[in-house]
Amino acid sequence: MTATPWIAHPHFAPGDVIQHRLFDYRGVVVDVDARFDLSDEWYEAVARTRPPKDQPWYRVLVDGADQATYVAERNLVADESGTPVEHPWLEQLFAGFENGRYVPCERSN
Numbered sequence: 001m002t003a004t005p006w007i008a009h010p011h012f013a014p015g016d017v018i019q020h021r022l023f024d025y026r027g028v029v030v031d032v033d034a035r036f037d038l039s040d041e042w043y044e045a046v047a048r049t050r051p052p053k054d055q056p057w058y059r060v061l062v063d064g065a066d067q068a069t070y071v072a073e074r075n076l077v078a079d080e081s082g083t084p085v086e087h088p089w090l091e092q093l094f095a096g097f098e099n100g101r102y103v104p105c106e107r108s109n
Contacts, residue, residue: 010034010056010073015094015102017079018060020071022049027060028085028102030068030093038070051075061087 010032012018019026036043036053043053051072058071063085082100094102 012058012076014104017085017101018076019079021075021077026063026079026085028087029058030061031059033057061085061089063087
């Protein structure tokens with residue numbers, strides 16, 4: 001019998017506004033990976049706190065910046081401010097901001 005690998009369920013979803021625990025920036029989640037999905041070279045160079053690779057990781061648009069980042073779930077908390085994020089890519093990815101979170105655009109096939 002083959003063991004099924006354990007997969008963590010993400011705490012955040014696209015549109016959720018988050019805050020980074022260590023670096024104190026806000027952002028909005030745009031994508032979720034069930035586990036780390038970049039190269040080992042990136043991990044060694046960028047992931048200074050060595051978060052687990054077998055937990056969810058998120059692509060996040062950084063508030064007040066023209067950049068996105070890749071962050072481990074353990075470094076994120078929900079942003080409770082209820083205020084929108086400022087980022088130039090928001091209009092391309094989200095239809096609006098309601099009740100403290102972004103509404104993803106409907107995708108057509």
